[in-house]
Amino acid sequence: MSHVVDLADTHLSPAVPPAGCGFRLVMKRTLRLLCCGLVILVGSARAAMPPAALSGLVADDSDEKIAAIQALASAEPESALIVLEALAKNLLMLAGGQLLIVEGESVTDAATGVKLAHVPDDAEAVTVNNRVRRELESTLAGLRLFAPDAAVRLEAAKELASGAEPASLPWIERALAQAKDPAERAQLELARARASLGSEDAKVRLSAVKTLAGSADPSVRALVAGRLVMDGERYVEADAAVRAAAADALRQIDRRFMLGDSLARVFSGVSLGSILLLAALGLAITYGVMGVINMAHGELLMVGAYTTYLTQGWFRAHLPDYVDFYVLAAIPLAFLAAALVGAIIERLVIRHLYGRTLETLLASWGVSLILIQAVRVVFGPQNMELSNPAWMSGGVELMPGLVLPWNRIVIVLFALIVLAGISAVMIRTRLGLYIRAVTQNRAMAGCVGVPTRRIDTLAFAIGAGIAGLGGVALSQIGNVGPDMGQGYIVDSFLVVVVGGVGQLAGAVLAALGLGIATKFLEGVAGAVVAKILVLIFIILFIQKRPQGLFALKGRFVEN
């Protein structure tokens, strides 16, 4: 790959002619920078620059250094970016009049971009003091606006949009003259408006305020609000038109904040809802089929989460290269592990208590105590350390201040997939048919040949397996510890109660509704009060609809 860029063609400002020397004026050369700090420029080419431009950088005097930085920046923006970045990161070294960029093993000549085999013995680091560093940073911020990589330019423009000083105005103007990408332009406009808010000219201020109305940045809001403050008797902003525009801009920004806030709440509500759904789906099935509440359901989540933990450990030990995929491997394992534990519980305890629902409650509570204590003895009482795989960390920025974390997005999708899978099993397979039949009328199902007891075990195992899947999801966003499942039994039961027994659609609606309602109430009233309000709401809800949102149709004898 040989991207060849002729500096002379791409320059904004004419290149300063080199002080006559034996160096080639423009050396065309492909360079692949390996250092990670400069990885943004990988693949781009650069031209050599005159050593005279660089010599000022090593001057002892700060003023001289600053002058050199500025000269370099205006003369050779593209190459200057590389050198100044290196300087800012303390990677620049001086060896016998030659400036070198030293990053780990890789050594390059700053002037030519030629790679060197090793660092010369007499190399000395070029240092910058704080004053120079400030100047360096602001120059770099401006320079990045002209980086060849569009992503870097956009990032730089965004950074300026959220913190541009009037001093950066010339940079911004020049970048605006050249920028084509609409997103980049929008950010630059914002940056310009921000920087020119303190302009002498009322017209400039007016247009700046109007532009800033389109921002959703909290710092912009403060800036605009600053226009409306009174300084003693007089307004900071003398011009009434600008003040009116500022007030209007403030309203627009606030509206955008509100929107962002609401969106964030809805998203965290959906995220909470999908966790609730994963926890409640299994409970809905077992409760629907057998009419019993398995108090150890939360501990089945825990089993799933610990399976994930063990899978991660195994991957780290045996397949370190594929450790990012341990979560995927954990999904079937957690399902099987939890399903197995569930089937054992059903065989050993639950089925012997058939028809004695309250005793089942107590017995399964006993099982949950045993499971918790067993995990505590085996793994210790502390929380386990699980790391998100790389593809689940980070997030998507929808708008400034609203970042949706990938792990939560993945969990919402995961919940949808599990839901689709379980619906398919319930609707399309014979097993699902049997489960629905037993849920609706156990005696009649038994009469027409459905093996009800075997269906009990299978349904219990499936419900437990789904809880295990919920455990995988939980392990990616919360703590994994012996007590992690305890809080979920009440919440998932409430989902089942509100949704209606034996109804997947009801569980989905109830989980999402409860999740979103909880998050909104939390914003208004705090987490504890929100929990109490939700509980009161549910008690009142049952008054109206004791069967939940979706009542099963069919013939029932209510005892």
Added chain:
Amino acid sequence: MLLHQPSAVPRLLAATPRAGWIALAAFVLVMAVLLPASRLLLPEASPLHVSDYVVTLIGKILCYSVVAVAMGLVWGYAGILSLGHGLFFSLGGYAFGMYLMRQIGRDGSYHSDLPDFMVFLDWKALPWYWQGSDSFLWALLLALLVPGVIALVFGYFAFRSRIRGVYFSIITQALTFAAMLLFYRNETGFGGNNGFTDFKRILGYPITAPEMRLMLAGLSALLLMLTLVCARYLVTSRYGRVLAAIRDAESRVMFLGYQPLHYKLFVWTLSAVLCGLAGALYVPQVGIINPSEMSPANSIEIAIWVAVGGRGTLLGPALGAAAVNLAKSWFTVSFPDYWLFFLGLLFVLVTLFLPQGIVGMWQGLRAQRGRKRTAEPTIGSDQGREAQT
């Protein structure tokens, strides 16, 4: 319906069989004479001398027994499994704890009129709900009223819409869980997660004096006896029989013209009030009350006391509470890691193999020998007759 029955007092006396009265008299003798004598008169070296620790342990277990009997009333006789009785117990404890906090006076760490935690939170005055908390009688009244009113309101809404079975159980659990979260907050005004502690006096008398400890243990014993006698009266009355009928076939009882709501609500509220009283006696004896008493695990443990002792009996829950708590005291000292295994196994094994509990099993054995007494039919095993929908 209680009023319709003539001559309540003789009925009250007759409700408990003679053997029961003899047992109660023996119990009074132990608690009112032997225990104080052995604590106060015998020298410490004597093998019959009991320490303050034992007196407190006995008092504590008696309080638990009251709670267990109260729970046995609603679960064994009305078929309502509450997983939130710890809430009523704690509320009674907190109500009386407020009085105990005020009795500290200026002897707290900050030497302020306000309880220490309020000084720590920089509160300048008592919140409104602390008004009157320096009065002993008001504190007692609160210990009765707060659990009672909350149970009444909650029960009214729950029973009115015929929430039963596991629905009711889980919702009571959610209730106590929510209350626990509320009490954990400092802003609630009950000392946050530290709760109330460092009590000094009751009615001006030092709380740690042996006489005071004996008095409190004696009062706990008295409360337990009263609870047992009244409960016996209640379950053998016509009311108690309707209650058992509701437990066994609620719809049928409704068709016969009874309103189950009133019956359930009465026993439910009574049970909560008893728990509140037990809590009020418990707190000065153990010297601390904090929100962890409201944790769902504590409440569900009450159910296992009843299950171990025997549902549908009155003495059973009291014995069950004593047995499980003695075991707990021993386990948590000797094998702390195995207590939860034991408790978990107890839950599983008792429900699987001992559905009638200890007392039920004993009754069953006696019945097998052919000398079946007519005193009280064994009840409690008939949950399954009504399929929960």
